[in-house]
Amino acid sequence: MNAHFDPTHGSALRLPQPYLLFLADTVDAGFAKTAFGLRDWAGDKCVGEFAIGATVSTGLPVMTPAQARAAGARALVIGVANSGGVIGDTWIAPLVEALEAGLDIVSGMHARLSEIPELAEAAARLGRRLIDVRVPPTGLRVGTGAKRTGKRLLTVGTDCALGKKYTALALSSAFAARGVDVDFRATGQTGIMIAGGGMPMDAVVSDFEAGAAEMLSPDADPDHWDVIEGQGSLFHPAYAAVSLGLLHGSQPDVIVVCHEPGRTVMLGTEGFATPTIEEAIALNLELGARTNPAIRCGGVALNTSQLDPDEAARLIAAESERLGLPVADPIRGGAAFDALVEGCLK
Amino acid sequence: MNAHFDPTHGSALRLPQPYLLFLADTVDAGFAKTAFGLRDWAGDKCVGEFAIGATVSTGLPVMTPAQARAAGARALVIGVANSGGVIGDTWIAPLVEALEAGLDIVSGMHARLSEIPELAEAAARLGRRLIDVRVPPTGLRVGTGAKRTGKRLLTVGTDCALGKKYTALALSSAFAARGVDVDFRATGQTGIMIAGGGMPMDAVVSDFEAGAAEMLSPDADPDHWDVIEGQGSLFHPAYAAVSLGLLHGSQPDVIVVCHEPGRTVMLGTEGFATPTIEEAIALNLELGARTNPAIRCGGVALNTSQLDPDEAARLIAAESERLGLPVADPIRGGAAFDALVEGCLK
Numbered sequence A, B: 001m002n003a004h005f006d007p008t009h010g011s012a013l014r015l016p017q018p019y020l021l022f023l024a025d026t027v028d029a030g031f032a033k034t035a036f037g038l039r040d041w042a043g044d045k046c047v048g049e050f051a052i053g054a055t056v057s058t059g060l061p062v063m064t065p066a067q068a069r070a071a072g073a074r075a076l077v078i079g080v081a082n083s084g085g086v087i088g089d090t091w092i093a094p095l096v097e098a099l100e101a102g103l104d105i106v107s108g109m110h111a112r113l114s115e116i117p118e119l120a121e122a123a124a125r126l127g128r129r130l131i132d133v134r135v136p137p138t139g140l141r142v143g144t145g146a147k148r149t150g151k152r153l154l155t156v157g158t159d160c161a162l163g164k165k166y167t168a169l170a171l172s173s174a175f176a177a178r179g180v181d182v183d184f185r186a187t188g189q190t191g192i193m194i195a196g197g198g199m200p201m202d203a204v205v206s207d208f209e210a211g212a213a214e215m216l217s218p219d220a221d222p223d224h225w226d227v228i229e230g231q232g233s234l235f236h237p238a239y240a241a242v243s244l245g246l247l248h249g250s251q252p253d254v255i256v257v258c259h260e261p262g263r264t265v266m267l268g269t270e271g272f273a274t275p276t277i278e279e280a281i282a283l284n285l286e287l288g289a290r291t292n293p294a295i296r297c298g299g300v301a302l303n304t305s306q307l308d309p310d311e312a313a314r315l316i317a318a319e320s321e322r323l324g325l326p327v328a329d330p331i332r333g334g335a336a337f338d339a340l341v342e343g344c345l346k
Helices: A029-041 A065-070 A088-098 A119-124 A166-179 A189-195 A206-216 A241-252 A277-288 A309-323 A334-346 B029-041 B065-072 B089-100 B116-127 B163-178 B189-195 B206-215 B240-250 B275-286 B309-323 B334-345
Strands: A021-026 A046-051 A075-078 A104-107 A130-132 A149-158 A180-183 A225-228 A254-259 A296-302 B017-025 B046-051 B075-078 B106-107 B128-133 B150-155 B182-185 B227-228 B255-260 B296-302
Touching: A021 A029, A021 A088, A021 B163, A029 A046, A029 A075, A029 A189, A046 A065, A046 A296, A046 B240, A065 A088, A075 A088, A088 A119, A088 A254, A104 A334, A104 B275, A104 B296, A119 A130, A130 A149, A130 B029, A149 A241, A166 A180, A166 A189, A166 A225, A166 A254, A166 A334, A180 A189, A206 A241, A206 B206, A206 B227, A206 B240, A241 A277, A241 B065, A254 A277, A277 A296, A277 A309, A296 A309, A296 A334, A296 B182, A296 B240, A309 A334, A334 B206, B017 B029, B017 B089, B017 B182, B029 B075, B029 B309, B065 B089, B075 B089, B089 B106, B116 B128, B150 B163, B150 B275, B163 B227, B163 B334, B182 B189, B206 B227, B206 B240, B227 B240, B255 B275, B255 B334, B275 B296, B275 B309, B296 B309, B296 B334, B309 B334
Parallel strands: A021 A046, A021 A075, A075 A104, A104 A130, A149 A225, A149 A254, A180 A225, A254 A296, B017 B046, B017 B075, B075 B106, B106 B128, B150 B227, B150 B255, B182 B227, B255 B296
Antiparallel strands: none
16 A cells, blocks of 8 residues: 555545445354444445355345445445454455455454455555555644634543444434534544544544544534544543544534443543543533633433433433533433434534 | 564663764754754763764764774764754765664654665664664553552643753752652653653554553652653643643653743644643643642743843742742752752652
8 A cells, every 4th residue: 555646645534435344254243333333324335245154244235246346336344343353364365356346445453454465465456445444544734723614513521432423423413414514523443434534533643633633624614514523531541632632623612521321430440430521521621622712512412321211311301400401312312312412503 | 673573562762872973964053953962961871973074063072883882882873953854865874884883773853764775774684773763662552540659750831842851851860969769751852862762752642642651651669750751732732632641641740830931822833822830730730630639730940041141030039939839940050940859859
């Protein structure tokens, strides 16, 4: 890849679509989360699935790479993971088959596609691209803090891994359903595959973190919204740098704070207490005001997956009353979620 | 280098010392700042200088690479910069001469040593190292936030480029002069060359920023101090991510806030006002408390290079009175600086 023209130089990643979803030999649905996420959130960009012995299925049409190419597919996406994030030996022949059929390959695995000699050789011979979505584009710039046109919403969290991507996707869909001109802006590997582009913020060199976020959501029409997937948490002792660079560079007009009731310790730490929702609102507004003094909190997204429906509804109502803000679980939707959407757009 | 054993894997950089300072063909002293900084702050680690037509001099003995090797030198350091950060064609033969004499090469230039074929070939043939101090070590880990033993001081700033490195060096020297067991911990290229090691924090991938700072200042004896060179500013719209990761990972017991009176706009930005000293103290203490609840401000370092001695003395006294903290210009030293040192150690 290095010796070729890089279409992502100086801009966010852009992926070839639509996709053929590769399920490999996966027998555990938990390892096919990427494929299921793409089916659920980017179903119109997926022409079919392709497997070599998998027992899981997305329900999409089964196709060979050549059939998928004939149906319009531009890339094969590795839609599965395994415990080491490695590309199995038995996957290589079908991946070469996809390259030969005219498909690029998109991967979010830890292993780099270009470091597998058979794939590198075939891609070079055929003029195909091997795209690792964990690898940032080249040509990143340092941030300027200059105000950009258009409107921006960023999902932020009291912690990692509690629904920032899902909330951003759900808000983007709801905005679009109301006729709002909106783009979902992805910052992690699954989100990037769903959106067909984005910026892998956690893999960007620190000096360019805010600048990369600026590139991810460029100037837009005054009524256009970018809904930006958050990363990490300002309160996390490992990942706050990612969160602050993303907050400064996104210069959001609106934040939505994502929280999981009952989580008391920050993910992957020993003894770091999760902040309260109020603390998370206050610190994100305080720091975000540096690049957008008009920043405000549009509401709170609760991940109530551990609660039964009645408990969830009671908690959502009580938290909304307590905080004086719209509160909803985007997965449960309903009137509470409509109120959250309105709270963001008002 | 990639195919060889990497002695820095999983730890901070460590450079071979002592040095031979390479001045190349430099005629403008401003471009020899690295060499002068090494002479001033690491003079006992510099055996001599080597030039190919330079008119500037550090005053150290003039030596060939072979003479320097015989005098104990382990590495040639490129002690100069030019406007593009490039390694000139006329430099290559003398650099190969240094490799052949048994010296490694250390560079902080933008251009990578290993990407110059003649140098890469000679280093591989001779078993020598080409060390770019802008390149982080391999094997970085994500942060844990776990409390480490020993004491830590971090210099922080209202802005970039106003004396955080100089303040940390001066405090380290003053601690040592008082018999305190202390290490200067470098986070930028010049500091790393002075210290003979460190972590280029602005070049670390964001996900590892706090973890890299944790690796830079490991567990130590209870009375040992790490004095850590700060980077950027929490208030800078481009670089705050670097500053927050460094703050969280350093978990300082004491911060010293560095400020340049009269600077009103953040470096490299259009219209971002510099914060007040009080704002910088408050935000660094607020965010630093996440990983060290006992964090406190030891005082303020003013860069008064734009003032005459009387003006500087009056301002230092007035600011100390106003803030209720020790305030000093480390370059001017004196009783005010002694009070700052005592304020940090108390």
